[in-house]
Amino acid sequence: MEQSTPYLGFIPLLPLAGALVLGLMHIATCQGKRIPDKLYGILGCIGPFIALILAVKVFFELKALDEGKRVLLQRVYNWIEVGDLKISMGFLADPLSSLMLLFVTFVGFLIHLYSIGYMAGDKNFGKFFAYLNLFLASMLLLVLGDGPVVMFVGWEGVGLCSYLLISFYSEDPANVVAGNKAFIVNRIGDLGFVLGISFLFWGIGADGFDYISLEASATNLNPTLGLTVCLLLFVGATGKSAQIPLYVWLPDAMAGPTPVSALIHAATMVTAGVYMIARFSFLYVQVPLAGEIIAWVGILTALLAAIFGMYQRDIKKILAYSTVSQLGYMFAAVGLTAYSAGIFHVFTHAFFKALLFLGAGSVIHALHHEQDIWKMGGLKKKLPVTYWTMLFGALALAGCPLFSGFFSKDEILYSALAHGHGAIWFIGLIVAGITAYYTFRMFFVVFHGKPADQSLYDKAHESPPVMTVPLVILAVGAVFAGFLNLPHLFGGHLMVSHWLSPSLVEHHPDPTLALELLAVGGSIVAFVIGVSIAYRKFGTKAQEPVYRGFHKFAENKFMVDELFGALIVTPYRYLSQGISRIIEPWVTDGPLKSMALLYRLSGLAFKVFQVGLVRVYAIYMVLGLSIMSFLLIKTLNL
Amino acid sequence: MDQHLVFSSFPILSTLIFLPLVAALIMLFVNSERYCKYISLCFTSVVAVLSLVLIVGFDTETTKFQFAEKAVWISSLDINYVVGIDGISILLVVMTALIMPFCILASWSYIKLRVKAFLICLMVMETAMIGVFVALDFILFYVLWEAMLIPMYLIIGIWGGPRKIYASVKFFLYTLAGSILLLVAIIWLYWQNEYSFFIPDMMWHHYALGSQILVFIAFFLAFAIKVPMFPFHTWLPAAHVEAPTAGSVILASILLKMGTYGFLRFALPIVPDATYQLMPFVLWLSIAGIIYGGFTALAQNDMKKLIAYSSVGHMGFVTLGIFILNKQGIEGAILQMINHGVTTGALFLCVGMIYERTHSRELSMAAGVGKYMPIFVTFLTFFSLASLGFPGTNSFVGEFMILAGTFQFDIEAGRFPWLALAAIPGALLAAAYMLRMLQRIIWGGVDNPDQSWIKDINAREIVILAPFLFFVLWIGLSPGPFLDLIDASVTDLLQNLTMHRTHSLSLNLMAPY
Numbered sequence A: 001m002e003q004s005t006p007y008l009g010f011i012p013l014l015p016l017a018g019a020l021v022l023g024l025m026h027i028a029t030c031q032g033k034r035i036p037d038k039l040y041g042i043l044g045c046i047g048p049f050i051a052l053i054l055a056v057k058v059f060f061e062l063k064a065l066d067e068g069k070r071v072l073l074q075r076v077y078n079w080i081e082v083g084d085l086k087i088s089m090g091f092l093a094d095p096l097s098s099l100m101l102l103f104v105t106f107v108g109f110l111i112h113l114y115s116i117g118y119m120a121g122d123k124n125f126g127k128f129f130a131y132l133n134l135f136l137a138s139m140l141l142l143v144l145g146d147g148p149v150v151m152f153v154g155w156e157g158v159g160l161c162s163y164l165l166i167s168f169y170s171e172d173p174a175n176v177v178a179g180n181k182a183f184i185v186n187r188i189g190d191l192g193f194v195l196g197i198s199f200l201f202w203g204i205g206a207d208g209f210d211y212i213s214l215e216a217s218a219t220n221l222n223p224t225l226g227l228t229v230c231l232l233l234f235v236g237a238t239g240k241s242a243q244i245p246l247y248v249w250l251p252d253a254m255a256g257p258t259p260v261s262a263l264i265h266a267a268t269m270v271t272a273g274v275y276m277i278a279r280f281s282f283l284y285v286q287v288p289l290a291g292e293i294i295a296w297v298g299i300l301t302a303l304l305a306a307i308f309g310m311y312q313r314d315i316k317k318i319l320a321y322s323t324v325s326q327l328g329y330m331f332a333a334v335g336l337t338a339y340s341a342g343i344f345h346v347f348t349h350a351f352f353k354a355l356l357f358l359g360a361g362s363v364i365h366a367l368h369h370e371q372d373i374w375k376m377g378g379l380k381k382k383l384p385v386t387y388w389t390m391l392f393g394a395l396a397l398a399g400c401p402l403f404s405g406f407f408s409k410d411e412i413l414y415s416a417l418a419h420g421h422g423a424i425w426f427i428g429l430i431v432a433g434i435t436a437y438y439t440f441r442m443f444f445v446v447f448h449g450k451p452a453d454q455s456l457y458d459k460a461h462e463s464p465p466v467m468t469v470p471l472v473i474l475a476v477g478a479v480f481a482g483f484l485n486l487p488h489l490f491g492g493h494l495m496v497s498h499w500l501s502p503s504l505v506e507h508h509p510d511p512t513l514a515l516e517l518l519a520v521g522g523s524i525v526a527f528v529i530g531v532s533i534a535y536r537k538f539g540t541k542a543q544e545p546v547y548r549g550f551h552k553f554a555e556n557k558f559m560v561d562e563l564f565g566a567l568i569v570t571p572y573r574y575l576s577q578g579i580s581r582i583i584e585p586w587v588t589d590g591p592l593k594s595m596a597l598l599y600r601l602s603g604l605a606f607k608v609f610q611v612g613l614v615r616v617y618a619i620y621m622v623l624g625l626s627i628m629s630f631l632l633i634k635t636l637n638l
Numbered sequence B: 001m002d003q004h005l006v007f008s009s010f011p012i013l014s015t016l017i018f019l020p021l022v023a024a025l026i027m028l029f030v031n032s033e034r035y036c037k038y039i040s041l042c043f044t045s046v047v048a049v050l051s052l053v054l055i056v057g058f059d060t061e062t063t064k065f066q067f068a069e070k071a072v073w074i075s076s077l078d079i080n081y082v083v084g085i086d087g088i089s090i091l092l093v094v095m096t097a098l099i100m101p102f103c104i105l106a107s108w109s110y111i112k113l114r115v116k117a118f119l120i121c122l123m124v125m126e127t128a129m130i131g132v133f134v135a136l137d138f139i140l141f142y143v144l145w146e147a148m149l150i151p152m153y154l155i156i157g158i159w160g161g162p163r164k165i166y167a168s169v170k171f172f173l174y175t176l177a178g179s180i181l182l183l184v185a186i187i188w189l190y191w192q193n194e195y196s197f198f199i200p201d202m203m204w205h206h207y208a209l210g211s212q213i214l215v216f217i218a219f220f221l222a223f224a225i226k227v228p229m230f231p232f233h234t235w236l237p238a239a240h241v242e243a244p245t246a247g248s249v250i251l252a253s254i255l256l257k258m259g260t261y262g263f264l265r266f267a268l269p270i271v272p273d274a275t276y277q278l279m280p281f282v283l284w285l286s287i288a289g290i291i292y293g294g295f296t297a298l299a300q301n302d303m304k305k306l307i308a309y310s311s312v313g314h315m316g317f318v319t320l321g322i323f324i325l326n327k328q329g330i331e332g333a334i335l336q337m338i339n340h341g342v343t344t345g346a347l348f349l350c351v352g353m354i355y356e357r358t359h360s361r362e363l364s365m366a367a368g369v370g371k372y373m374p375i376f377v378t379f380l381t382f383f384s385l386a387s388l389g390f391p392g393t394n395s396f397v398g399e400f401m402i403l404a405g406t407f408q409f410d411i412e413a414g415r416f417p418w419l420a421l422a423a424i425p426g427a428l429l430a431a432a433y434m435l436r437m438l439q440r441i442i443w444g445g446v447d448n449p450d451q452s453w454i455k456d457i458n459a460r461e462i463v464i465l466a467p468f469l470f471f472v473l474w475i476g477l478s479p480g481p482f483l484d485l486i487d488a489s490v491t492d493l494l495q496n497l498t499m500h501r502t503h504s505l506s507l508n509l510m511a512p513y
Helices: A010-029 A037-065 A095-118 A125-145 A148-166 A175-209 A211-220 A223-240 A248-253 A258-267 A269-279 A288-309 A315-335 A339-366 A384-398 A406-420 A423-447 A454-459 A465-485 A495-500 A511-537 A549-555 A557-588 A590-607 A614-636 B014-028 B033-057 B090-105 B115-134 B136-147 B148-157 B164-192 B209-226 B235-242 B245-270 B270-299 B304-324 B327-358 B375-387 B394-412 B418-423 B425-442 B459-477 B481-501
Strands: A072-082 A085-093 B005-007 B065-074 B078-085
Touching: A010 A037, A010 A125, A010 B375, A037 A072, A037 A095, A037 A125, A037 A465, A037 B235, A072 A148, A072 B304, A072 B327, A072 B394, A072 B481, A085 A095, A085 A125, A085 A148, A095 A125, A095 A258, A095 A269, A095 A339, A095 A465, A095 A495, A125 A148, A125 A258, A125 A269, A148 A175, A148 A223, A148 A248, A148 A258, A148 A269, A148 B270, A175 A211, A175 A223, A175 A248, A175 B418, A223 A248, A223 A288, A223 A590, A223 B394, A248 A258, A248 A288, A248 A315, A248 A557, A248 B014, A258 A269, A258 A315, A269 A315, A269 A339, A288 A315, A288 A423, A288 A557, A315 A339, A315 A406, A315 A423, A339 A384, A339 A406, A339 A465, A339 A495, A384 A406, A384 A423, A384 A465, A384 A511, A384 B375, A406 A423, A406 A465, A406 A511, A423 A511, A465 B209, A549 A557, A557 A590, A557 B270, A590 B394, B005 B078, B014 B033, B014 B065, B014 B078, B014 B090, B014 B115, B033 B065, B033 B090, B078 B115, B078 B136, B090 B115, B090 B327, B090 B459, B090 B481, B115 B136, B115 B148, B115 B245, B136 B164, B148 B164, B148 B245, B164 B209, B164 B235, B209 B245, B235 B245, B235 B304, B245 B270, B245 B304, B245 B327, B245 B481, B270 B304, B270 B418, B270 B425, B270 B481, B304 B327, B304 B394, B304 B418, B304 B425, B327 B375, B327 B394, B327 B459, B327 B481, B375 B394, B375 B425, B375 B459, B394 B418, B418 B425
Parallel strands: B005 B065
Antiparallel strands: A072 A085, B065 B078
């Protein structure tokens, strides 16, 4: 049933080669003559573009196969092989990874294109494209890897690129701090991932440690070990996909250039956790308790982030919290074993969130790097393309009926109802309302009303076509991507779910019309209420509100960062300072030092006798001789 | 004796040992410092190339000592000059030979005082180091083991930093004190083995458990100080900080490996029962070292100190791998010895390059040099990632194998994998301290010192660093060829270990464990 496909490896390899070439070019010329940005731009786009074509080829090749046999494989070589530990370097494309592949390369390519315009004139233009290519290579490795360890290589790779790109504008130390925070918080999650796969290996890894072998032996896993593995892997996911409690890095990550926020911190990398759990669906279906925990963590993250999102003033932070919130929905879905619903939301979210970020980037670009929404306003006339495309993105995010986000979110909320989790559905509904509210709060404040800062407004200009064309393409996706998985209620056939079904082990409850209507109706009501409150408050004239009490507390994000600082970071720092300043010199090195001191003291004591006068030495001699003769006489009994 | 050896037609090992000594002798009669540099570079390069012959000619099937040579040294005491290598030592010998030319290149402009004497010290060092890894006679081993201290003492004491005297004396006395009991143990073994100093003769004897434990303690003190294991590591930061770049590289890459090599070569085969008895103790000390080294490294502002403490943590992983006594663990440990040699050696070279420019090892003085040294920071980034165990680099493979082995160790013993869980935070700490250093060097803070005059690394320095990067990636992406070399010997070691373990003796020293 397995097909060997020699070109799978090229999909991550091409952007990697691009990264190498661009990186070397950048290093070689950074003190001499500059290579024109255009050349960097073109070279940077080649890798992603060919990867996109190959991804389409993979998709059609899979489609041509019978439904149960849709797997393409490429084993490259044995990577680590010692005793029972056999890990191969290989790639696997099945319906799940091919869907991920398609939108990662598609959105990735568009964002590369957009970056040519957005980053124009930056002195590290070449470096930026090298990093972006490296990111894409790692992400594709993550998606295509044929086992958990190869996935982990990509997993860490995307983390590294995210770190490098968050710190990209390194002139401001705050950005570097944000990069470090992202890396270290992710690293905490990664420990969970490493532990999870280690436990998994010793549970069922003996017959091969790739997904296919693991799926075959998954039933041999004992339940406690299964629960441990599932929860540890989820810890990994909370790091990468910014869930409670490790979500704190993502809003700070907005310090990076906006295309990075769009690609890495919205559309692709942050969804890796969802993908990973869907990939391990064969484990998670066996451990319903783990799923339930994930669903609750997800929906609570969605709620918390949505609350924070209502109070932000930085356009990118609003979008960042909405990303955290939408990721929460996805986890709620995969936690409830509605994997295809979760992945479908990953898919639509990639379009509309990338669109919103790129739109925000276009606004920021137009306003010369102003990100405060209270300094914007009335930009509708100045930026017509951005305005209209962002409107579609906002409608999709807010869950306006018939836009893509509506269908995917509705699918998740419906699954919550169908699996009998009314509470999760209800919280999800509230979050949907809040989402609609904060999305349009941002939209109205930025584009409607009067300009808050006339001088900024006067200088604003629409972005060049290389930026607006990707916006338009993504807008088309944001509007229509939902129709790919149209539910039966709307006369569709759940195409995406069917496509994914061979890769996922999931259980579909029988559809009931009443529940479907309830879910749809609820979503529509939530959308309408959210948008109308936003319109009433900010629709015509936007005034910066002054937050007090609970609102102030929410604006400060419930002081979570401060809490983590006091509970974790500070003790860690004191501990390391204490060990190095006190324990190391006085305790660990103590015995040695005291021994040295003892020698020195005894030296000092004996020094007293060495006075350097011959007559004193003569006395010593006489004394010594007398003692010796005395002893001699004593022993010989003379 | 001969049944343990596969003789070679050409005395390749002796050539490797004595060529550097010949170079040192020649240099005695050369006055020009310039020529001395070329002579030493030439000889070490020849040794490096010749060492590759070992790899080509190595038989991966046999577990005997290969390329063996034998000559009578002191016949009345049956002390012989016997050398040979197996899977445990081959990579260490080759790594030593390969690193030396780069140490000379790294000292090219760094050492300005008494260049000739410095190079002679390096040459004597190389002879002793290669000798230690190939010696099969315990007296030969011990002589070379102690002989190494003298050139290293001089390297730190003459060409070191401001506190060089303190550091060199501490280094010398601490390591010497550790190995005095080793000599006692050697003499006891000689007496037990019908007056033979031949190392393979001493292995797999069923000595009484009490004596085994005493011998183990003697071995442990000597080797643990050399590794250095927590809490015997305090000489290391002092020595590293004061030593010139080449000295630090030799210390980190090669000298530290002698301790772990000693455990593998002597402790496990000669006193297996004591090894089993005292294993838990060594394992928890390793874990303590991993955590302690990480925390201490996090608080350092001196780059060399930071890397020195990180070495304590990394070597903790190696001793952990050795003493879990399974295949993944030991092979991972041997690979990790090489990895640590490559990455930490490269990191010390990098710090040396910064020091040559700013004349300071303080992070605050190096803050932001990355802006003016883009090629340099690219290398530095790779080495730092390798050091923190990033997938795709060499240390990931080694650490992963050791962790997998640790899991297996616990699970086979039917208990919860506490040991592996305890080791894992080390990885987080490594990320924290490495990033802290990287961030300061690449970007710095708001008030970086003015470094606009700093020049990026030159062609010579690129030539020094590039091979290290090559090995970082090669071992990281395809460790197979390296593991093939060590596999047979490790398998044999483990087989013997289970076979010769005396089960009747179960004086359980660590009952609660």
